[in-house]
Amino acid sequence: MFKKVFSLVVACSLLFGSIIAEAAPTENKNQSYALEWGGNEGGSMISKIKVGELEYNYTYNDKGNRIAKTFENKNILYDYNNDSLLSSEVRENNYITYNYNSTNDMIGLTLNGEIYNFVKDDDLNVTAIMDIHNFEVAKYSYSENGIASILGRDENGEWIDKSDDPSFIGSINLIRLHSFYYDTETKLYYNGFHYYDSTINQYVVNENINKITPKASSDVINKVSSCESTSKNNSNFGKSISYSSTWYNNLSDVELLTRLFYGENTVNKDDQNAVTWVIINRKIKNTSTFGGGTFRGVATKSGAFEPITGAESGTANARVPSTSSSLWNNALYNACVLTVTSSTADYNDLIQKPTGISTQLYFVGLSYFLTGVSQDITPIGSGIKYSFNGGSSFVPIKDIVIVFNYTSTFQNPTSRSAITSNSNLNTAAKRNTHNIFFNES
Known part of the structure; x- marks a missing residue:
């Protein structure tokens, strides 16, 4: 039987954003096509595909859904509903609408007014098409490579x-493996956000973007993917919440953690990953100081994390998130990993640790850190100390890390001035986008 999808990238947190300038072409070693990349975060979405002499241009909306495919003066147009689910398509002379049940599972399509229903197996592969009279009109047989x-x-x-036969309903329907959309020009499958190459059992990614291939079990990875999909298809997930001291009480663990991670950094994905590791480290400690041995206890520990237990202004990003942001989706991915497995080995495989991040238990906003809550150790240049009580007393700190990106960090600055003179941190605007991570000496 064909392979199941099991290889994800960390950026599998589904990426959204406007198209920007194209990156250099990337040749796929397993197919006869070349890719050009666009999108946010260095080029995360395929913007152009060249297959022989043919050139296909892809256009996306601000949520990262592909809305048009253009080639040879032809246009295929796609529309999506509020949950980013494919709702309709115009392809040559065919108008197709896609039909869903109450749980947002695609159950069939309507082709030029004719209704057809899908038959699917346990892996959500479309195996047959039934007409309105429940008569089987098409069947699909998948190769080992998923074609x-x-x-x-x-x-x-x-x-x-x-x-x-291009006029046959079985050919016109392109919802196939795992209920993904089949691109005939490349034999890739599109899930609404990413492209999957079934011949090598991997999502197609821009090799210039940092990524990992996890060693975690396919069961865990499938659960993470399911968690993401379920959350994204829930119209209440991430909705705005008015402030009260208990505004987070009714949130599920995955939504609570998503809002926490997002609220701690809305602009720097790798800093957000470092925040996630502090939460993991505190949960592993399993002490009352950090909220006990559950992620919920850690996240809601009084005074620990401003986005959750802070005042109205401090909780604003967590309560009113931008759910179309790639940082929201990264936060959701991390939250799903933490809630579907309790294995630290899985966490290591699935969530990137920026260079220097290991056992840190503390972080604060860098701008706040550089106010009256930190001091140089005497003599200046021999380290930094921090006040956990607002400036009343200070203790030396160690394992200091400021995260620029996954591979670039500033580790163990020896003084406060070393921080403010760093070229990446030499203005207030630059410092406002960073946390500083550390341990007590």
């Missing part, structure tokens, strides 16, 4: 291969 052969009936009612 479908299309079967239809001849004039005698016998099943024959109709893969080369």
Whole structure:
């Protein structure tokens, strides 16, 4: 049987954003096409594909959904609903609407007014199409590499291969493996945000963007993916919440953690990942000081994290998040990892640790750190100390890290001036986008 999707990238937190300038072409070693990348975070979305002499241009909306495919003066147009689910498509002379049940599972399509229903297996692969009379009109047989052969009936009612018949309903329907959309030009599958190459069992990513291939089990990774999809398809997930001291009480663990991670940094993904590791480290400590041995206890410990237990202004980003932001989606991905597995090995495989981040238990906003709550150790240049009580007393700190990106960090500055003179931190605006991570000496 064909492979299940199991290889994800850290940026699998689904990326959104406007298209920007294209990156250099990337040649896929397993297919005869070349890719050009656009999108946020250095080029995370395919903007152009060249297949032989043909060139396909892809356009996306501000949520990262592909809304148009242009080639040879032809346009295929896609529309999505408020949950970023594919709702309709205009392809040549065909108008297709996609039908969903009450739990947002795609159950079929309507082609030029004719209703068809899908038959799916346990892996959500479309295996057959039924007409309105519940008569089986098409079947799909998948190879080991996930590519479908299309079967239809001849004039005698016998099943024959109709893969080369573009007018056949089985060919017109492109919802196939794992209910992903099949791109005939590349044989890639599109899930509404990312492109999946079933022949190598991996999502296609820009190799110039930092990524990891996790060693975690396929079961864990599938659960993470399911958690993300379920959360994104829940219209109440991430909605605005008015302030009260108990505003977070009714949130699920995954939404609570998502809002916490997002609230701590809305602009720097790798800093957000470092925040996630502090939460993990505190949960592992399992002490009353840090809220006990559950992520919920850690996240809601009084006074520990301003986005959750702070005042109205301090909780604003967590209560009213920008759910179309790539940082919201990174936060959701991290939260899903933490809630579907309790294995630290899985956390190490699935959540990137920026260079220098290891056992840190503390972080604060860098701008706040440089106020009256930190001092140089005498003589200046021999380290920094921090006040956990607002300036009444100070203790030396160690394992200091300021995260610029996954591979670039500022570790163990020896003085406060070393921080403010760093070229990445030499203005207040630059410092406002960073936390500083540390341990007590």
